[in-house]
Amino acid sequence: METTSRAYGVAAGLRKTFGLAYAQTLIGLRNLYPLISVGLIPGALYLMFFLVGGQELSQHVLYGALIAQALGAGLVSMPQFIVIHRDRRLLDMYIASPMGPLSYMFGFAGGRLIYMLPGMVILFSILLGFGFMQLHNLPATLLIVLVTFALGSMIGFTIATYTKSLFVTGAVSNILNSLFMMLPPVMYPLAIIPDRYQWLAFLAPTTAVAELIRWVNNLAELTSGRLTLCILLLAAWLLACLAMVLFKSRWREV
Amino acid sequence: MPAIEVNNLAKVYSNGTCALSDVSFSFPRGKVLTVVGPNGAGKTTLLRILGTNLLPTSGEARVLGYDVLKEPSQVRLRIAMVPQEGRPELYLTVWQSVFCYLLARGFRWKDARINAESAVKAMGLWERRHYMSSQLSGGQRQRVLIAMALATGAEVLILDEPTIGLDPIARRELNSFLGRLRNEATVIITTHMLDEAEYLSDQVMFIDGGKIQAFDSPASLKQAVPVSEKMIFDGSVEHKDFSALGLMTELGGKPVLYPNSREAAKRVIEIALDQELTVTVQPITLEDVYFFMLGKHREEEEGWKQQVGLTV
Numbered sequence: 001m002e003t004t005s006r007a008y009g010v011a012a013g014l015r016k017t018f019g020l021a022y023a024q025t026l027i028g029l030r031n032l033y034p035l036i037s038v039g040l041i042p043g044a045l046y047l048m049f050f051l052v053g054g055q056e057l058s059q060h061v062l063y064g065a066l067i068a069q070a071l072g073a074g075l076v077s078m079p080q081f082i083v084i085h086r087d088r089r090l091l092d093m094y095i096a097s098p099m100g101p102l103s104y105m106f107g108f109a110g111g112r113l114i115y116m117l118p119g120m121v122i123l124f125s126i127l128l129g130f131g132f133m134q135l136h137n138l139p140a141t142l143l144i145v146l147v148t149f150a151l152g153s154m155i156g157f158t159i160a161t162y163t164k165s166l167f168v169t170g171a172v173s174n175i176l177n178s179l180f181m182m183l184p185p186v187m188y189p190l191a192i193i194p195d196r197y198q199w200l201a202f203l204a205p206t207t208a209v210a211e212l213i214r215w216v217n218n219l220a221e222l223t224s225g226r227l228t229l230c231i232l233l234l235a236a237w238l239l240a241c242l243a244m245v246l247f248k249s250r251w252r253e254v
Numbered sequence: 255m256p257a258i259e260v261n262n263l264a265k266v267y268s269n270g271t272c273a274l275s276d277v278s279f280s281f282p283r284g285k286v287l288t289v290v291g292p293n294g295a296g297k298t299t300l301l302r303i304l305g306t307n308l309l310p311t312s313g314e315a316r317v318l319g320y321d322v323l324k325e326p327s328q329v330r331l332r333i334a335m336v337p338q339e340g341r342p343e344l345y346l347t348v349w350q351s352v353f354c355y356l357l358a359r360g361f362r363w364k365d366a367r368i369n370a371e372s373a374v375k376a377m378g379l380w381e382r383r384h385y386m387s388s389q390l391s392g393g394q395r396q397r398v399l400i401a402m403a404l405a406t407g408a409e410v411l412i413l414d415e416p417t418i419g420l421d422p423i424a425r426r427e428l429n430s431f432l433g434r435l436r437n438e439a440t441v442i443i444t445t446h447m448l449d450e451a452e453y454l455s456d457q458v459m460f461i462d463g464g465k466i467q468a469f470d471s472p473a474s475l476k477q478a479v480p481v482s483e484k485m486i487f488d489g490s491v492e493h494k495d496f497s498a499l500g501l502m503t504e505l506g507g508k509p510v511l512y513p514n515s516r517e518a519a520k521r522v523i524e525i526a527l528d529q530e531l532t533v534t535v536q537p538i539t540l541e542d543v544y545f546f547m548l549g550k551h552r553e554e555e556e557g558w559k560q561q562v563g564l565t566v
Binding site: 096 | 268302305306307308309326327330331333334335336337338339340341342343345346350351354355356357358359360361362386399402403406412
């Protein structure tokens with residue numbers, strides 16, 4: 001049998017990430033029910049807010065739902081699957097291998113993308129179909145969505161390395177998801193919050209994400225200062241979460 | 255350089271459980287080591303520390319010369335592990351489980367295909383390579399995990415109770431395969447099946463209460479016990495007729511006598527002939543050694559052990 005001595009390095013890291021992502025994608029494609037439910041939720045959400053708040057509010061909801069899909073896939077869905085991976089003792093096999101926490105996290109996250117797909121397709125279809133988004137804004141919006149997904153995945157992965165129970169994992173993830181999604185102005189415009197309290201909203205990374213998505217799609221106007229703040233905040237959160245994965249996640253059991 | 259080198263290794267869990275206490279041993283390359291012990295003895299803890307899954311509380315452990323604490327990435331490059339009670343992904347086929355695992359370990363596509371095919375065939379799963387794990391029996395799923403580990407071609411294989419759920423033929427085939435791996439790889443196994451430990455292992459480690467109780471080849475362990483055979487009676491016997499000649503106990507409901515000496519054994523046969531009893535004389539096995547060394551014995555058994563000079 002051949003062995004590999006080149007299991008470290010960028011190319012090897014990409015192979016490792018791809019291997020796990022490929023496996024998780026195959027699993028996702030063989031489980032249609034979660035995909036259907038994930039696809040239905042944003043559609044139902046939009047309809048509800050459209051009926052209650054009309055078109056203006058519903059646009060914010062649509063962009064908020066995009067962020068919710070991306071964040072939820074990483075922060076809520078992924079850690080639960082990692083805990084299941086641990087329960088099956090498969091995580092032990094990956095730890096006892098050249099795959100490190102970063103490759104594992106990106107690989108698992110890559111596999112979760114398939115779960116995001118139905119909801120994203122529905123949301124983008126509504127946004128583009130009803131003229132709420134222009135096609136030329138799609139790449140930038142997608143980039144922000146992927147950054148949000150990466151953020152959620154890194155936080156979700158770190159949670160999963162500390163919690164051993166599916167119940168605790170789900171609870172912690174959902175608490176954080178609520179704090180990041182429901183309280184801050186993600187589903188509603190920032191302007192609703194009085195000026196003197198708006199700084200509080202920026203404590204959550206999703207506020208910066210929501211502001212950027214709205215600015216890209218002409219739903220909000222940002223001064224150059226506010227735009228820089230949003231970008232810097234997002235970058236800071238990304239770096240902090242990356243540091244958390246590399247240095248604080250419990251890859252090896254204590 | 256030994257394959258495994260452990261010095262004063264200890265592990266105390268956060269709930270206060272002392273799983274390993276001052277464990278030290280060395281094990282050479284290209285051999286098979288079987289770790290045996292009762293439930294909660296520390297076997298899995300030891301293997302998980304060597305597999306870099308678990309941090310020790312104190313002490314040092316080296317795999318192929320690399321420190322599991324300071325150089326885990328070097329250790330992980332050279333090992334593969336099958337954990338206890340593991341299950342493969344239910345919605346991946348046998349082939350996909352092995353192939354994707356190799357990719358995830360950094361194998362190139364072509365090498366992963368070659369190794370996966372070799373391992374799946376070695377585990378007798380080639381005909382079922384397109385079956386999803388959800389369609390396999392428990393023993394077949396266990397073989398998928400073993401194939402995943404074998405496919406890596408790792409220098410050290412760490413297998414925690416790999417034969418659980420395997421039928422006798424599959425178990426024998428796996429043990430034969432592991433035996434043939436000797437000289438190519440170092441294999442560390444835990445098992446409760448002492449018969450397979452006896453014929454597969456170069457060395458056997460008895461561990462109990464987090465401490466090594468015995469560590470030697472199966473033959474040497476048996477020689478350490480001053481009793482070389484046991485006598486199994488078919489039917490009930492009067493214990494008083496034999497109690498002075500050895501230790502009477504039972505095995506599967508049948509009376510068993512461990513004679514004090516060769517002369518005592520001859521005397522037992524004479525009595526059996528007189529009383530027309532059916533008795534079978536068998537050499538002692540590793541299981542008997544385990545029973546003597548690690549079993550919780552009654553007072554009379556402890557007294558007999560001292561009488562014949564059996565010390566742990």
